[in-house]
Amino acid sequence: MRFLSSRRRHPAAKLLLLVAGLFVMGASWAFLAPSQQVSADTNTTQQIAQGKALFAVGCSSCHGLNGEGQVTEHIQGPPLVGVGAASVEFQVSTGRMPMSKPEAQAPVKPTRYTEEEVLALAAFVQSLGPGPEIPTEEMVDPGNLSDEDLSRGGELFRTNCSACHNFEGAGGALPNGKYAPSLRGVSNLHLYEAMITGPQQMPVFSDQVLTPDDKRAIIGYLNTLHAKPNQGGLALGGLGPVSEGLWAWVLGLGIVICFGIWIAAKGAKAR
Ligand code: HEC
Ligand code: HEC
Incomplete structure (x- = not known):
């Protein structure tokens, strides 16, 4: 009997704790790691049915069934x-929707839906009346832009966006x-x-106002602008939100x- 006393349990308990610790680390990594872009057919009836059900629970209280x-x-x-699938993907995966309380503007927050659920919600709303579809990965990828394209992107950004979003x-x-x-x-x-x-x-920037190439040039310009390291000191207007990656580190290390x-x-x- 003495064999089974607390002294015996000790090493096993330690091992169990270690396993539990590893599990939590793995789970938090899976949770924090960026998820893969799932390119799915947004128009299957099954998806629409799933979206309708999710919509009834999470969205209909404000937007109607x-x-x-x-x-x-x-x-x-x-x-x-x-409003289209693109609007739903944008609103729900940035966490703006579902809105939690009435306020001037729905803030960005962690989304409570999986990517599959977001696509289902988007398919359902798209089925109500056609609107802008979710753009494909190729459509939004600026690729390797020439210096000329980048400076055109900068020009377009300053003309169309900087009045509200700053230079x-x-x-x-506002x-x-x-x-x-x-x-x-x-x-x-x-x-x-x-x-x-x-x-x-x-405002909506239709393809007549900014062609798909213009949009990609703006995206490419913003990517290079924001990839530039700060030159030290506090950049004016550079006090943006801490990047997601840093939060992942802080949270992960904390755990x-x-x-x-x-x-x-x-x-x-x-x-
Ligand atoms: C508490 C009320 C509320 C809930 C719940 C809610 N919304 Fe909204 N939604 C609003 C309001 C108010 C606006 C307009 C203001 C804004 O965009 O911030 C809006 C705007 C939107 C828009 C933008 C429409 C446009 O013109 O492009 C979409 C898309 C949307 N909601 C989808 C959803 C979806 C999907 C859900 C469920 C996951 C949801 N909302 C849940 C109140 C709500
Ligand atoms: C008249 C002012 C105005 C102009 C001009 C404008 N925006 Fe916006 N933009 C806003 C507002 C306001 C929001 C926030 C909407 C919300 O939260 O529902 C926004 C949101 C955004 C977001 C979402 C950011 C996020 O955190 O999810 C992007 C991206 C964006 N704008 C890009 C652009 C680009 C690119 C241009 C130029 C082609 C542009 N905007 C022009 C006012 C403007």
């Missing part, structure tokens, strides 16, 4: 017929508590979708440190 929109004393949801894309305030967000760290897909859907105060402390405390107690 069939995206017809509603205005009551407390709730105002605009109609979504014809460095650092964002800026009247009535609204704001144009910083464009630093925004994905190519979301840059393109914002241009074709025009969220809130932002690992907490685990270390916990294991150490457990070990001390067992002894």
Whole structure:
């Protein structure tokens, strides 16, 4: 019997803790690692059915069961017929939607839907009335732009975007508590979708106003602008949000440190 006393359990418990620790690290990595872009057919009936069900639960309270929109004393949801899949992908995967409370502008926050669910929601809204489709990866990829294309992108950015988003894309305030967000760290897909859907105060930049090549030149320009390292010191207007990668590190390291402390405390107690 003495064999089974606390002394015996000790090494096994330690191993268990180690396994648990590794599991949490793995799980948090899987959670934080950037997910692959799934290119799926956005128009299968199954997907639309899945989207309809998700919509009924998460969106219909404001937008109505069939995206017809509603205005009551407390709730105002605009109609979504014809806003298109691109608008849904943009709004939901940047976490703007579902809106959590009425405010001047829905803020960017972590999304609560998987990529598959976002695509299903997008397919459902697209089925209500055709609107801009989600652009493909090739459509939003600026590729290797020549210096000439890049300076044209810069020119187009200064003419069309900097009035609201600032010359460095650092964002800026607008009247009535609204704001144009910083464009630093925004994905190519979301840059393109914002241009074709025009969220809130932002105008829609149709292909007549900015051709697909123009849009890619702007995306390429912003990528090079934001890839440039800071020259040290505090850049004016460069105080954008901390990039997602850094948060992943801070969070991941935090979890690992907490685990270390916990294991150490457990070990001390067992002894
Ligand atoms: C609490 C109310 C509320 C909920 C819940 C909500 N929305 Fe919205 N939604 C709004 C409001 C208000 C706006 C317009 C203001 C804005 O864009 O910030 C809006 C705008 C949108 C737009 C942009 C429309 C356009 O003109 O391009 C889309 C797309 C959208 N919502 C989709 C969704 C989806 C999908 C869900 C569910 C996952 C959802 N919303 C949940 C209130 C809500
Ligand atoms: C009239 C002001 C205005 C102009 C001009 C404008 N935007 Fe915007 N933009 C906004 C506002 C306001 C938002 C935030 C909308 C929201 O949160 O619903 C926004 C959002 C965005 C976003 C989403 C960023 C994020 O964090 O998800 C992108 C990308 C963007 N704009 C790119 C552009 C580009 C590129 C141009 C020029 C082709 C441009 N905008 C021109 C006002 C503007």
